[in-house]
Amino acid sequence: MINxxxxxxxMCTARCPIRVEVENGTISWLEGNPxxxxxxxxxxxxxxxxLLADDERPQQPLIRRGGRGAGRWEGVSWxxxxxxxxxxxxxxxxQDGARSVIMSCRGGPFVDPAKAxxxxxxxxxxxxHDSACGRNVHHASLSVYGLGRSDFAYDIKNxxxxxxxxxxxxxxxxxxxxxxxxxxxxxGGRLTYVDVRQTVTxxxxxxxxxxxxxTDYALTLGMIHGIIKAGAYDKDFVDCYTAGFDELAAFxxxxxxxxxxxxxxIKTKALMGFIDELGQDxxxxxxxxGWMLARYRDSFYASxxxxxxxxxxxxxxxxGGQILAKGVKDCARKGIRNLVDxxxxxxxxxxxxxxxxxxxxxxxxxxxxxxxxxxQTAEPYPLKSLFCYRHDPFTCFPDPAAQKRALDHLELIVxxxxxxxxxGWYSDVILPESVYLERDCGVSVQKGPNPRLIxxxxxxxxxxxxxxxWWIFKQLAERLGVGHYFPYNTIDELWAWQLEPTGIxxxxxxxxxxxxxxxxxxxxxxxxxxxxxATPSGKIEMVSEKLNKEAIPSLKPxxxxxxxxxxxxxxxxxxxxxxxxxxxxxxxxxxxxLPANTLWINKREAxxxxxxxxxxxxxxxxxxxxxxQAKVTEFIHPEAVYCIHGFGRQVPLQSRAYHAGxxxxxxxxxxxxxxxxxxxxxxxxxxxxxxxxxxxxxxRSVEL
Amino acid sequence: MNTYLIYLNSKRCIGCHGCxxxxxxxxxxxxxxxxxxxxxxxLRSVKGIPKTVFQFRSCYHCEDPQCxxxxxxxxxxxxxxxxxxxxxxxxxxxxxxxxxxxxxxxxFNPVSGRAIKxxxxxxxxxxxxxxxxxxxxxxxALKFVRLVEV
Numbered sequence: 001m002i003n004x005x006x007x008x009x010x011m012c013t014a015r016c017p018i019r020v021e022v023e024n025g026t027i028s029w030l031e032g033n034p035x036x037x038x039x040x041x042x043x044x045x046x047x048x049x050x051l052l053a054d055d056e057r058p059q060q061p062l063i064r065r066g067g068r069g070a071g072r073w074e075g076v077s078w079x080x081x082x083x084x085x086x087x088x089x090x091x092x093x094x095q096d097g098a099r100s101v102i103m104s105c106r107g108g109p110f111v112d113p114a115k116a117x118x119x120x121x122x123x124x125x126x127x128x129h130d131s132a133c134g135r136n137v138h139h140a141s142l143s144v145y146g147l148g149r150s151d152f153a154y155d156i157k158n159x160x161x162x163x164x165x166x167x168x169x170x171x172x173x174x175x176x177x178x179x180x181x182x183x184x185x186x187x188g189g190r191l192t193y194v195d196v197r198q199t200v201t202x203x204x205x206x207x208x209x210x211x212x213x214x215t216d217y218a219l220t221l222g223m224i225h226g227i228i229k230a231g232a233y234d235k236d237f238v239d240c241y242t243a244g245f246d247e248l249a250a251f252x253x254x255x256x257x258x259x260x261x262x263x264x265x266i267k268t269k270a271l272m273g274f275i276d277e278l279g280q281d282x283x284x285x286x287x288x289x290g291w292m293l294a295r296y297r298d299s300f301y302a303s304x305x306x307x308x309x310x311x312x313x314x315x316x317x318x319x320g321g322q323i324l325a326k327g328v329k330d331c332a333r334k335g336i337r338n339l340v341d342x343x344x345x346x347x348x349x350x351x352x353x354x355x356x357x358x359x360x361x362x363x364x365x366x367x368x369x370x371x372x373x374x375x376q377t378a379e380p381y382p383l384k385s386l387f388c389y390r391h392d393p394f395t396c397f398p399d400p401a402a403q404k405r406a407l408d409h410l411e412l413i414v415x416x417x418x419x420x421x422x423x424g425w426y427s428d429v430i431l432p433e434s435v436y437l438e439r440d441c442g443v444s445v446q447k448g449p450n451p452r453l454i455x456x457x458x459x460x461x462x463x464x465x466x467x468x469x470w471w472i473f474k475q476l477a478e479r480l481g482v483g484h485y486f487p488y489n490t491i492d493e494l495w496a497w498q499l500e501p502t503g504i505x506x507x508x509x510x511x512x513x514x515x516x517x518x519x520x521x522x523x524x525x526x527x528x529x530x531x532x533x534a535t536p537s538g539k540i541e542m543v544s545e546k547l548n549k550e551a552i553p554s555l556k557p558x559x560x561x562x563x564x565x566x567x568x569x570x571x572x573x574x575x576x577x578x579x580x581x582x583x584x585x586x587x588x589x590x591x592x593x594l595p596a597n598t599l600w601i602n603k604r605e606a607x608x609x610x611x612x613x614x615x616x617x618x619x620x621x622x623x624x625x626x627x628x629q630a631k632v633t634e635f636i637h638p639e640a641v642y643c644i645h646g647f648g649r650q651v652p653l654q655s656r657a658y659h660a661g662x663x664x665x666x667x668x669x670x671x672x673x674x675x676x677x678x679x680x681x682x683x684x685x686x687x688x689x690x691x692x693x694x695x696x697x698x699x700r701s702v703e704l
Numbered sequence: 705m706n707t708y709l710i711y712l713n714s715k716r717c718i719g720c721h722g723c724x725x726x727x728x729x730x731x732x733x734x735x736x737x738x739x740x741x742x743x744x745x746x747l748r749s750v751k752g753i754p755k756t757v758f759q760f761r762s763c764y765h766c767e768d769p770q771c772x773x774x775x776x777x778x779x780x781x782x783x784x785x786x787x788x789x790x791x792x793x794x795x796x797x798x799x800x801x802x803x804x805x806x807x808x809x810x811x812f813n814p815v816s817g818r819a820i821k822x823x824x825x826x827x828x829x830x831x832x833x834x835x836x837x838x839x840x841x842x843x844x845a846l847k848f849v850r851l852v853e854v
Contacts, residue, residue, distance in 0.1 A: 030729070031840050042842045046725040170718040175842055182716045182843050198747060198754040200718050208753040270752070577720035589728060592735045593721050635747055635754045 005459040006033065006513025010418075010436025011044040011051070012580030013108055014174040017513055018045065020437065020459040027052070027437065027459060032175055035512045040175050043578045043593065050589040051435055052463065056654050057419045058432035059464035068408075069426045071652060078467065078475070085429055086479035088412045089121075092384040093480075098122035099348040100384040102371055104129070106391040109444035110456065113473035113486070114389045114416075116339035120482035124346040125383075128365040129396045135367065136293045136679030140303035142362060143544040143554065144311070146534030151325050153448045154286050156180040158320035161190040161281035165216055165306060167290040170201040172575040190281065192274060194219065196572055197600060197642050198635035207274055212265040213570045213640045213685065214561030217298045220305035221558060222260020222271060225252040227312055232279035234314025241529055242311060244543030244554070251555040263560065265637070278313070284320030285313045293679075295572075297686060300679025301556045311540050317526045324524060324532060325447040331517040334501045336443050336453065342485040351383055354680075360550045361680045369397060369672055369682060372406035385412040389469065390433070392421035395582035395646060398668030398684060401624070416472060419583055420651045432466040434458075439468035440491040443498045443506075449521040452514045453504065455495070470494055552678055564639055568688040569601070571619075573645040573664040582646040586657035596661035598631035600642040601691060606632040609693060616694040619662060621687060622669045626662035627694060641691060706767065706786030708824055709849045710838060712760035716845035719744060719758045723837035723846060727762075730825060730836035737811035739763075739822045740837055760846065762822035762837070763788060763809045771801035771810060779819070780810075789823035792816065824848070 005020040017033035018041065027049060032041040051057075061081030066072030076084070092100055102125040103118035105111045111128075118126050130138070138149040145151070156162055157180040170178055185191060185204060193205035196213045211219060227233050228249050238245050257275070261268040278285055287309040293299045315321030328335040349356045352370035355363040357380075375383045386407065394400040404426065407413060415424030416431045424430050433439065441456035458468075474486040488494040495506040508515050524532060531538060536545040543554040564570055578593045579585060599617055601609075611617055613632040618625055619641070626648060636642055647661025667689055674683040719742055727739050740762035747754040765788045772780045772788065779794035780801050790801075790810070795818040801810040802819065810821040825835040833839065834848040 038844065039839050040842050040844060041722065041726070041840045042720050043722040043725040046722065046729045046840065049729045171720075173718075173720065173842070178718060178843055182718075182845075186715070200720075202753070203747075203755055204718075205753055577718065577722075588735050589725050592738075593724065633747070 002028065005457055006509060007459060008436070008441075008454060008456040009041070009045050009048065010456070011048050011584065013106065015108065016041065016045060016175045017454070019513065022459055025460060033513055037175050037179075040179065042173050042175055044580055044584055044590060045175075047584070047587050047589040048435075048437055050587050052437050052460070054586070054588060056586055056656075057435075057464075058417075058424075058430050059466070061432065061465070062430040064428045068413075068428070069404075071425065073430070078465070081429060081431060082475050082479060085412070085414055085431070086476060089385065089480060092411055093121070096382050096384050097348075099124065099346070099351065100382055101125065102127060102351070102383060102386045103389065104368055104386065104391050104393070105389040107365070109446065109454065110441040110469070111389070112339050112442055112444075113470045114387075116342060116485055117473040117477055118387075119340055119346065120343040120477055120485040121480065122346050122348070124348050124350045125352070125371070126365060127352065127368045127371065129368065129391055129393070130365055131367045131369055131675075131680055132294050132396045132682050132684065134291045134293065136300045136676055136681035137289050137291065137303045139360075139362065139679045140300055140307055141289065143541065143547055144304060144307040145540055146536075147324070148362070149289065149291075150447065153323045153325050154288065155320050155323055155449070156286060157183045158284065159184055159189055159286045160284040160320060161192065161277060161286070163192045163285065163287045163309075164194065164201060165288070165290055165302070166195045167288045168195070168199045168201045168574060169288070170204065171199055171577045172292075173577050190277060192277075196637045196640045199574070200577065207270070207277075209264070209266050209270070210635070210637055212263070212561075213572060213637055214296045215264040216296070217302040217305065218255070218260050218263040218558055218560075220302055220309060221252055221255035222257050222264075223275065223309060224248065224305060224312065225255050225260070226257040226271065226275040227278060227309070228252065230275055230279060232275060232282065233312035234283055237283075237314030237316070238312065241316075241533070241540050243537050243539040243541050248308065248542040248555065255558065283314040283318055285315060286310065286321060287313070294676075294681035295683065295685040296561065297674075297676060297683050298556065298559070299681060299683070300676050303679065304554070308542060311542070317524050317529060323449045323521075326449060326451050326518075326522040327447045328445055328451065328517060330522050331451060333517050334503070336445060336498045336502055337500065338498070339442075339486060343482070349380060351380060353380070358680075360547065360552060360678070367675070367680050368393065369675065372403060372672060375406040375409045378409075384410055385414070386410055387414045387416065388421075388423055388427075389416045390418070392417070392423045392582055394422035394426065395665060398665050398671035398682065398687075400666060402669075402672045416469065418466075419586070420653055422582065422649060422651065425651045431472055432464070433472065434462040434466040434468055438462040438466065440470070441468070442470060442494055446514075449523065451517045451522070453502075453509075453517065454514045455506075455509055457509075547678070564688045568690050569605070569641040570639055570685060571621075571664055571667055571687050571689045572640050572642050572685050574642065576644050579644065579646055582649060585646050585649055585660065586654040588656065591656040591660075594644075595656070597628065597644040597647040599628045599662065599691070600631045600633055600636045602636050602638040602640075603632050603634045605638050606630060609691060611691070611693050616696045618692050618694045619667060620690040620692070621667040624667050624669050626667055627696060628662035641689065705851070705853065706765055707851055708765070708786060708829070709851055710760065710762060710824070710835065711847045711849050712758070713845045713847065714757045714759070716843045717742070717758040717760070718843055718845075720842050722840065722842040723760065726836045726840040727822070731820065733813060733820065734815045737813050737820055739811060739820065764807070765824070770804040770806070774800045774804040776800060783826070787824050787826050787829070788821070789826055790819050790821055792818055795819050
């Protein structure tokens with residue numbers, strides 16, 4: 001008998017909705033949810049079956065018996081592992097308080113049990129990966145709209161012009177979003193793509209700017225200048241809803257289109273042509289704010305300008321523009337219950353300083369990398385334990401060697417993950433979570449123009465002795481005397497408890513895998529948007545009152561990025577459509593498609609270095625080096641070299657991924673403390689590397 | 705005359721190789737055999753934009769397939785609707801089909817020890833469904849086309 005299970009993909013963090021056919025306990029078919037994606041799924045999505053079938057993942061709880069990172073593991077029962085962790089935690093809490101425990105996760109809709117657990121313990125130290133990802137964009141959004149990054153959705157399908165600053169959305173792929181872009185292009189829309197190299201997304205562009213690395217801020221300044229001069233902005237919208245336009249206009253006065261073109265290494269005529277197009281296409285122009293903008297020292301300001309460009313287009317709450325994401329309340333419905341709302345808020349200050357020392361950052365998840373400093377200085381107080389749930393800081397953050405030095409101050413490191421992460425391999429205990437096809441997750445609200453409730457449902461029984469997150473955190477909580485904040489024993493009880501106020505039951509998900517909270521998109525009256533923006537002035541703030549109070553400029557004078565020293569290159573990184581950073585590299589079917597990354601280097605530069613396409617090259621940073629094959633191409637800026645992120649893994653039990661390709665983060669020496677002081681993001685593209693043809697290119701071998 | 709064709713709308717194709725994995729997982733294939741393939745020419749600049757076009761290839765399901773007569777066990781067959789397929793029960797894995805094919809399209813499956821090739825997912829087609837690569841194509845760039853004589 002074939003059983004149809006609705007669930008959510010877990011191969012990357014796009015979390016596309018899926019439908020799974022299960023026949024006699026085995027998956028016979030897996031596809032994108034037909035109601036939302038018409039069956040479409042990416043390569044990673046299908047390769048979920050290879051993940052499920054793979055034995056090279058933790059198969060039972062593991063406790064470290066050798067030194068950290070030595071790989072001597074003892075497989076134990078869940079009771080033994082949970083007791084071990086709980087006993088250690090009890091001692092740590094008795095000695096240094098609950099505040100000495102940090103919980104980090106990868107973020108997303110299903111982290112409620114992890115957040116509730118750390119809050120129930122009484123620690124304020126919940127954090128996530130975002131300072132290596134979207135923090136700059138989020139903080140920039142807050143400073144402009146008073147609303148966060150995820151408070152906007154984008155009606156790309158109906159746009160006339162989509163502008164992407166390195167947002168490689170056809171490779172860093174969400175199935176629904178990619179289809180929106182192609183639908184827009186099919187309907188005659190324009191796509192302008194800006195990057196330091198060509199990508200698949202750029203292949204589809206109608207206009208392409210190959211930018212000098214680190215000059216995005218200059219480009220946005222020139223664009224704003226040109227748009228204002230040409231009058232190619234929505235004056236009514238700007239008058240009605242914004243504050244600080246005159247200051248913006250005066251500020252960009254010196255940053256002419258000509259200046260920007262020269263600074264960025266592009267043609268003035270092309271930039272003028274682009275601005276003309278905006279005049280024709282507005283207001284249905286979307287400047288995509290991107291997700292991952294933890295790149296340069298002025299990425300916060302570049303990101304802020306991208307938000308301002310949207311505002312100048314007047315694209316808020318219109319078809320083909322930015323739509324304010326709606327939640328439960330906007331549909332006049334009652335919300336679901338979340339576990340995290342149970343425990344009282346911890347009174348203690350965060351050890352990363354966010355909220356009291358660094359008052360301009362959003363308190364939510366704080367900034368992970370600041371904990372590393374606190375671990376070493378024991379300021380503001382000692383830290384003793386770190387839990388990482390579905391999060392691999394050694395892959396996500398720069399300079400794992402520096403991270404290890406900080407972690408050596410901790411007494412307990414726990415990894416809760418489906419696979420061996422680099423961090424997990426260094427930790428004291430691995431609590432293996434079942435992979436997404438083997439586990440349920442709680443109900444979550446998906447905000448947007450069509451808000452809905454979503455959930456993840458187990459399709460098949462776990463192949464190994466692994467458990468779902470909702471179970472693991474409840475078990476730990478019970479052992480630590482806070483089990484009452486987890487009022488369930490089974491997932492059905494959790495779902496029922498969450499849904500109880502809504503009048504919706506879990507059976508309502510059976511039909512489509514989600515429950516719509518509205519029949520049609522919820523759009524606010526564009527004439528009555530006042531009050532929609534949560535800034536101090538209630539307006540869209542081109543000059544932020546909050547930043548003013550902190551004596552931080554909203555409009556920062558431009559400083560040109562330093563040119564790489566002679567013989568060195570700026571190391572940039574990105575994504576491929578067939579891998580999701582580090583955690584798919586060992587997947588047999590994805591490894592077959594892309595077993596190793598290459599180093600992209602500009603053809604002319606390669607010529608100077610005597611490097612031919614396919615040659616092995618040594619990539620050297622201060623105190624670290626990597627070996628990789630060169631991909632010689634004219635379609636990357638001469639100042640940059642590029643590789644796909646996630647490779648160069650060092651977990652011996654991952655036989656396919658082990659030492660395959662090169663890790664960019666291991667070459668980001670010193671960048672762990674390189675923080676954007678205003679945006680809070682890391683500056684991951686501020687590192688330079690030397691590249692030379694490797695002696696490992698075989699010339700002769702005299703072996704018998 | 706062949707009844708079916710898989711057509712790629714290269715304007716929508718993003719070279720994500722999803723089709724290759726959709727195919728492999730549907731047929732339960734291990735690492736090794738790949739039954740359909742996305743490829744592209746090296747990039748070249750067109751009006752200032754580096755461009756290339758993605759191409760899709762599976763099996764041509766030839767009108768007069770050379771793989772069929774060469775098969776010693778009659779495992780390689782062509783149906784009246786034009787689909788060329790391997791009868792897994794009869795195949796002995798000698799791979800004469802691969803040698804006979806001008807493009808070397810039939811692949812060896814190291815797990816079953818037999819030949820395997822694109823058969824347009826005939827079990828799905830016979831149920832009124834589309835081949836796996838088409839059904840799940842990330843951007844709906846692949847189309848399963850029924851040919852009609854005009």
